[in-house]
Amino acid sequence: MSRSLLSVDDLGAAGIQSIMRLSDSFAEVSSRSIPRVPALRGKTIAALFYEDSTRTRLSFEAAAKRLSADVMSFAVKSSSMSKGESLRDTVQTLGAMGADAFVVRHASAGAARLVSRWTDAAVVNAGDGWHEHPTQALADCYTLHRRFGGAAFTMAGLHAVIVGDVKHSRVARSNVKAFTALGARVTLVGPATLMPPCLDGWPVSVEVDLDRVLPDADIVYLLRLQSERTDESLLPSQREYTARWGLTRRRAALLPGRATVMHPGPMNRGVEIDPEVADREFCVVGDQVRNGVPVRMAVLFWLLGSGLPTGESSGQVLAVDGGDAHQPDSIGASDEEVR
Ligand code: CP
Secondary structure (H helix, E strand, O other): OOOOEOOHHHOHHHHHHHHHHHHHHHHHHHOOOOOOOOOOOOOEEEEEEOOOOOHHHHHHHHHHHHOOOEEEEEEHHHOHHHHOOOHHHHHHHHHHOOOOEEEEEEOOOOHHHHHHHHOOOEEEEEEEOOOEOHHHHHHHHHHHHHHHOOOOOOOOOOEEEEEOOOOOOHHHHHHHHHHHHOOOEEEEEOOHHHOOOOOOOOOOEEEOOHHHHHHHOOEEEEOOOOHHHOOOOOOOOHHHHHHHHOEOHHHHOOOOOOOEEEOOOOOOEOOOEOOOHHHOOOEOHHHHHHHHHHHHHHHHHHHHOOOOOOOOOOHHHHHOOOOOOOOOOOOOOOOOOOO
16 A cells, blocks of 8 residues: 555644655756656656646646656546546546556545545545645645745744635645644634634634734735635625735735735635735745645655655755655545545
């Protein structure tokens, strides 16, 4: 059985820090004129995206190619899913073609975990319903590390404010885990209708009034209103949402000079963020995307290569050809029936 990354819980603080260290090495590779190393030559990575994606899908493909792996792309709309083939049979079909890893995005929470039970290949959760999006959280932590600096890969002393549709956000769930594991204080802000019904066990504070928390924020993490995940009418109007929880120009002026604004994308300019504010230097959306590639290289190398470096330096991985370091590892994720 292979190693998998289904949740930030699979890494913990030490694992996140090791991925960050490895990402530094792969960021250096990405800056070369020929950004490619033979680390995963001979490995095949299957991208199983049952939900739309621009950033995650393309950045996994770029990461795999920079590691010299082969990529099998699966287009759901033109696949035999339309003839009724199940997710399980699809996974086993691609496994029979030699996939060493599956990168899975699906609308159902727990889908990636189920895939990991049906295959001996490694599995990466690229977003499962409202549950988790661990590689987005890793890209975000790495972006903050590069912005705030320091060799220790810690967020101790930082206050992260996550704003908006937390209820439907897998990014919020993974980032609460990752940010707090690294020592940050986290406050969730938004209307009660967009907060999870139960926050027991979440190591966060909750606030309704965004204006109150902005002057004390180091990181403002904005979330998109995910109307595709609900038929309920959770807000009086989009306009009222922007008025109360959007990062308008007036609210941006409340932020301290050190603050960083983040968004996982896709952004709805004019809804959760003012279009002009989104283009300011403190808004690092482009860095989050850019850093997603070396971070996903690190994740794929961890899963299919020689594992995580244990020391401070990970430079040696760049000279290593892909090994066979599959080790048993168990996963915890919520179960939900997936066809
Ligand atoms: N952040 C993110 O997951 O974006 P995509 O849906 O474009 O992959």
